[in-house]
Amino acid sequence: MSDTIEKIKCLIIGSGPAGYTAAIYAARANMNPVLYQGMQPGGQLTTTNEVENFPGYVDGVTGPEMMVQLQEQAKRFGADIRDGWATKVDFSGDIHKVWINDSIELHCETVIISTGATAKYLGLPSEQHYLNMGGGVSACAVCDGFFYRNQEVVIVGAGDSACEEAHYLSKLCKKVTMLVRSEKFRASKIMEERVRKTENIEILMNHDTVEVLGDSNVVHAIKALNKTTGEVIEIPATGFFVAIGHKPNTDIFKDYITLDETGYIINTPGTSNTNVAGVFVAGDAADHVYRQAITAAGTGCMAALDAERYLASKE
Numbered sequence: 001m002s003d004t005i006e007k008i009k010c011l012i013i014g015s016g017p018a019g020y021t022a023a024i025y026a027a028r029a030n031m032n033p034v035l036y037q038g039m040q041p042g043g044q045l046t047t048t049n050e051v052e053n054f055p056g057y058v059d060g061v062t063g064p065e066m067m068v069q070l071q072e073q074a075k076r077f078g079a080d081i082r083d084g085w086a087t088k089v090d091f092s093g094d095i096h097k098v099w100i101n102d103s104i105e106l107h108c109e110t111v112i113i114s115t116g117a118t119a120k121y122l123g124l125p126s127e128q129h130y131l132n133m134g135g136g137v138s139a140c141a142v143c144d145g146f147f148y149r150n151q152e153v154v155i156v157g158a159g160d161s162a163c164e165e166a167h168y169l170s171k172l173c174k175k176v177t178m179l180v181r182s183e184k185f186r187a188s189k190i191m192e193e194r195v196r197k198t199e200n201i202e203i204l205m206n207h208d209t210v211e212v213l214g215d216s217n218v219v220h221a222i223k224a225l226n227k228t229t230g231e232v233i234e235i236p237a238t239g240f241f242v243a244i245g246h247k248p249n250t251d252i253f254k255d256y257i258t259l260d261e262t263g264y265i266i267n268t269p270g271t272s273n274t275n276v277a278g279v280f281v282a283g284d285a286a287d288h289v290y291r292q293a294i295t296a297a298g299t300g301c302m303a304a305l306d307a308e309r310y311l312a313s314k315e
């Protein structure tokens, strides 16, 4: 552990849209924010080439470019952006302790958690190939569905989110094939009914994804195994959507912060407050519903304003 302890008025953990927006607001409110970027500087958007739904970018923008711009904007107002990873916290006292890279000890008056979430994938080599190519694999129908208008797509998943995303895609795409790995949906009855009733959604129960097929640049079809008959089929598709869940990056907070059963931080509705006074949450770390850059940015703004009001109340 460290010999020196640094005192910080406002610590922001994470450098996605939530963290940088919080940094912009906190810096402009003279809170001298310090932001640690973590292992993925810029967050999830750095893994996508096309962001077309963030207001203000008329012609769209690449994810990495947008995140550099957010970082520059935060720096312009004096936010202190640093490399490093929060490895441990102690939120038991009035002063919130955070350790960076297991060595630097920070004593913070306020902490904004904006550590995001990580989409789960199947892990097939072909899936990872097209994901990295940006050529047809996605974990976000709302983000990428528009690119597959009037085309045929496949979605894998069986929960509420998968049903929600399949239904969203059915409004844009010619046909949606939904692969469900077992004989049952995990989704609520009402969500299952909704996809079952949608004409252009075909549901294949008890099917495993075997391979994502394409010409090495873009996806052409999905190979799937019917586990009941043993038959292997090829489903023509230009897009493959993976909707098997997300993992919020909140493990280090679990001893102090109230999480839901899947690990999302629970905030007081309408605010960014967590169960610990002076610790706030923004972005996907607390959001399993919307999971968008604009909502992350919006809650980043809320967290900075809530932190500012908390500090003012202590004066």
Ligand SMILES: Cc1cc2nc3c(=O)[nH]c(=O)nc-3n(C[C@H](O)[C@H](O)[C@H](O)COP(=O)(O)OP(=O)(O)OC[C@H]3O[C@@H](n4cnc5c(N)ncnc54)[C@H](O)[C@@H]3O)c2cc1C
Pocket (backbone or CB within 6 Å): 013, 014, 015, 016, 017, 018, 019, 036, 037, 038, 039, 040, 041, 042, 043, 044, 045, 047, 048, 050, 051, 052, 053, 054, 084, 085, 086, 087, 114, 115, 116, 117, 118, 119, 139, 140, 143, 144, 249, 252, 282, 283, 284, 285, 291, 292, 293, 294, 296
């Ligand atoms: C491929 C893809 C495409 C997408 N496309 C769009 C789109 O077009 N439009 C849209 O609105 N949304 C899109 N999204 C969703 C969007 O990226 C997220 O909703 C948004 O990035 C969430 O922002 P966030 O700030 O909460 O967290 P994230 O972007 O997830 O960032 C989390 C940050 O926390 C850091 N971190 C995590 N743990 C620690 C720790 N212990 N210490 C320090 N730092 C830590 C990480 O390094 C990272 O910087 C897409 C997502 C993906 C995966």
